[in-house]
Amino acid sequence: MATxxxxxxPVATTGVCLEGHKQGCPHRLPDADNPTTTVAxxxxxxxxxxxxxxxxxFHSGEKLTSLEASRMISAIPVKVVLCSGxxxxxxxxxxxxxxxxxxxxxxxxxxxxxSKTLCAFERMSWLATISSGAGRPDTPRxxxxxxxxxxxxxxxxxxxxxxxxxxxxxxLPGEAFPSVxxxxxxCSEQRALARADHLVLFVDCCCLVDNAKRHSERDxxxxxxxxVEKCRHDPKDLQVHIVFSRWDYVSRHGERQKxxxxxxxxxxxxxxxxxxxxxxxxxxxxxxxxxxxxPTTAEIQKLFGHWLEESRSAAVxxxxxxxxxxxxxxxxxxx
Amino acid sequence: MSTTTESAILLVxxxxxxxxxxxxxxxxxxxxxxxxxxLVHSDHASDRAYVHPLREQWQRGEELDHTSRQSPPTxxxxxxxxxxxxxxxxxxxxxxxxxxxxxxxxxxSFPHEFGxxxxxxxxxxxxxxxxxxxxxELHDHPFFTDPKPPTQGGAIxxxxxxxxxxxxxxxxxxxxLVDLLQFIAALRDLPIRVAVAISAWDLVENAAVGLMPKxxxxxxxxxxxxLAQFLECxxxxxxxxxxxxxxxxxxTTPEEIARLTSLVHARDRVFIVDGDHRSNDLxxxxxxxxxxxxxxxxxxx
Numbered sequence: 001m002a003t004x005x006x007x008x009x010p011v012a013t014t015g016v017c018l019e020g021h022k023q024g025c026p027h028r029l030p031d032a033d034n035p036t037t038t039v040a041x042x043x044x045x046x047x048x049x050x051x052x053x054x055x056x057x058f059h060s061g062e063k064l065t066s067l068e069a070s071r072m073i074s075a076i077p078v079k080v081v082l083c084s085g086x087x088x089x090x091x092x093x094x095x096x097x098x099x100x101x102x103x104x105x106x107x108x109x110x111x112x113x114x115s116k117t118l119c120a121f122e123r124m125s126w127l128a129t130i131s132s133g134a135g136r137p138d139t140p141r142x143x144x145x146x147x148x149x150x151x152x153x154x155x156x157x158x159x160x161x162x163x164x165x166x167x168x169x170x171x172l173p174g175e176a177f178p179s180v181x182x183x184x185x186x187c188s189e190q191r192a193l194a195r196a197d198h199l200v201l202f203v204d205c206c207c208l209v210d211n212a213k214r215h216s217e218r219d220x221x222x223x224x225x226x227x228v229e230k231c232r233h234d235p236k237d238l239q240v241h242i243v244f245s246r247w248d249y250v251s252r253h254g255e256r257q258k259x260x261x262x263x264x265x266x267x268x269x270x271x272x273x274x275x276x277x278x279x280x281x282x283x284x285x286x287x288x289x290x291x292x293x294x295p296t297t298a299e300i301q302k303l304f305g306h307w308l309e310e311s312r313s314a315a316v317x318x319x320x321x322x323x324x325x326x327x328x329x330x331x332x333x334x335x
Numbered sequence: 336m337s338t339t340t341e342s343a344i345l346l347v348x349x350x351x352x353x354x355x356x357x358x359x360x361x362x363x364x365x366x367x368x369x370x371x372x373x374l375v376h377s378d379h380a381s382d383r384a385y386v387h388p389l390r391e392q393w394q395r396g397e398e399l400d401h402t403s404r405q406s407p408p409t410x411x412x413x414x415x416x417x418x419x420x421x422x423x424x425x426x427x428x429x430x431x432x433x434x435x436x437x438x439x440x441x442x443x444s445f446p447h448e449f450g451x452x453x454x455x456x457x458x459x460x461x462x463x464x465x466x467x468x469x470x471x472e473l474h475d476h477p478f479f480t481d482p483k484p485p486t487q488g489g490a491i492x493x494x495x496x497x498x499x500x501x502x503x504x505x506x507x508x509x510x511x512l513v514d515l516l517q518f519i520a521a522l523r524d525l526p527i528r529v530a531v532a533i534s535a536w537d538l539v540e541n542a543a544v545g546l547m548p549k550x551x552x553x554x555x556x557x558x559x560x561x562l563a564q565f566l567e568c569x570x571x572x573x574x575x576x577x578x579x580x581x582x583x584x585x586x587t588t589p590e591e592i593a594r595l596t597s598l599v600h601a602r603d604r605v606f607i608v609d610g611d612h613r614s615n616d617l618x619x620x621x622x623x624x625x626x627x628x629x630x631x632x633x634x635x636x
Contacts, residue, residue: 052447053447053448054447055442055444055445055446055447055450056444056445056447056450056518056522057443057444058443058444058445058514058517058518058521059443059517060443061443061503061506061514100473102560102561102564103470103507103509103510103560103561104470104560105556105557105560105561105563105564111564111567111568112560112561112564112565112568113564113565113568113569114513114517114565114568114569115513116517118506118510118513118514119503119506119510119514121510122501122505122506122507122510123501125471125473126471126501126505127498127501128473128474129471129472129473129474130471130472130473130474131471131472131499131505132471132498132499132501133498133499134474134498136474137473137474154568155568156564156567156568164568
């Protein structure tokens with residue numbers, strides 16, 4: 001009888017593969033009668049006979065690859081969130097703050113129920129810790145190689161203790177943002193964008209308070225959403241959240257009112273242009289790691305809560321989806 | 336119950352969290368039980384080569400030798416009897432070094448033998464030290480941040496000198512423990528009971544009012560919220576109960592050692608706190624794992 005390296009795969013007892021493979025399952029192990037069979041969860045190469053039994057291996061703790069994310073999406077209901085925006089707009093800092101808020105227990109409406117990517121969350125927050133030796137809090141940049149990789153969180157709504165929700169969050173590296181603006185083809189190739197339930201666009205307030213940069217920042221937001229509208233197969237299934245990020249640049253500015261009014265103008269323009277394009281369009285003003293003032297944790301929690309709201313289209317999709325498809329179109333756009 | 340059952344209990348915890356002190360204190364209490372509902376030794380195991388020298392050290396009030404990661408001891412065997420129910424049980428409790436668990440987090444793997452123990456264990460006691468920080472402190476405090484807004488865009492630059500690169504060893508304690516529990520869940524089809532033992536509880540009791548929460552569940556919620564929430568949300572996989580444990584009974588200063596060794600009964604050094612209950616009965620976590628608890632409440636989490 002076949003055996004599998006995945007601890008909960010019933011193939012050895014029922015003959016049915018956990019992932020539905022009839023042939024070529026990457027986790028399948030040699031015959032169980034062979035005493036040298038490995039029992040590791042993931043084995044990159046074929047097991048070789050050895051006197052030492054193989055250890056049990058587990059998730060890496062780092063961001064999930066698109067293949068790993070696809071497996072999860074195929075197995076359980078998952079919300080996919082994509083954070084996008086120019087370099088230094090605060091995407092990674094925002095995600096780091098979410099991890100920190102779960103670690104310090106400050107989320108009011110959700111409890112932490114698990115994560116496959118705890119190491120990635122820790123890595124992101126490291127330069128904001130005193131232990132790192134950094135004199136000021138900082139966040140490591142996301143690089144192009146991290147495109148289509150995902151943080152994972154499983155949470156429990158406080159109001160629904162029997163409910164669990166899994167979220168995969170990807171951040172489009174800032175260096176890829178100009179390419180998305182410039183090329184519809186490049187935009188179409190973004191797997192996470194194709195599968196996302198929620199798109200968070202970061203509009204950098206550091207640029208909005210700078211007369212030399214404010215107009216291009218506004219235009220880029222509009223252009224980006226236009227690209228998404230054209231590249232997304234089903235824009236009505238996408239919830240869009242515009243985040244005025246690094247809000248402390250506005251709130252602490254000497255001309256605060258002027259800059260707030262400019263943000264209001266952007267809100268009005270985008271609402272008018274895209275209000276009926278997507279499944280929803282919301283705005284938030286967030287300072288995830290501001291200087292000399294507390295972070296806007298209430299706004300962050302509110303945005304996070306929106307990600308887990310059940311959209312009408314998602315409910316219809318869940319009803320129509322065959323829970324045991326004959327063929328695995330694994331990934332739903334991710335691979 | 337007249338038959339003898341065999342069980343395995345795992346002591347899980349990072350370095351310096353009091354696993355060995357608990358094991359020795361438990362051995363002492365099993366010989367000198369004062370709680371009529373507690374477990375007692377039905378016999379001594381034939382091989383006490385591991386625990387006996389440690390017990391002598393413990394009785395002298397000395398700090399116990401660090402458990403070796405290189406040559407882990409064979410699982411200590413405890414032959415126990417529960418007079419209140421008549422149950423006889425033999426336990427095998429491996430006392431692994433805390434660094435072993437750190438290593439498992441770093442390598443993202445369990446040695447084969449340990450994995451099999453996890454699959455077959457009757458329960459686990461998860462150790463935390465009350466004085467160990469669950470997480471790294473952030474720079475968020477206004478003292479550490481510049482009150483002036485930056486005047487230029489771009490990166491926030493580090494003002495101080497060199498920073499240490501992140502490595503997986505530097506993950507916070509609560510993240511390590513959550514991941515270890517997630518590893519355990521991946522190996523098991525059935526729930527496993529978890530007795531959370533917050534060790535050195537004497538430090539909590541002696542701390543100034545307001546400095547540390549004095550209730551074990553509240554302590555866990557406030558000091559290690561990620562772990563507390565993970566356990567709460569996964570109660571079906573990990574039914575849990577939280578104890579404050581002082582298995583050494585005090586500090587290591589000469590005065591403290593003199594106090595500890597002057598007691599008539601060595602068992603009086605130790606104490607365990609669990610809601611309104613406070614006693615010397617270190618077998619309570621074990622009894623809870625076995626369903627031999629004397630209170631109707633299964634969990635205080």
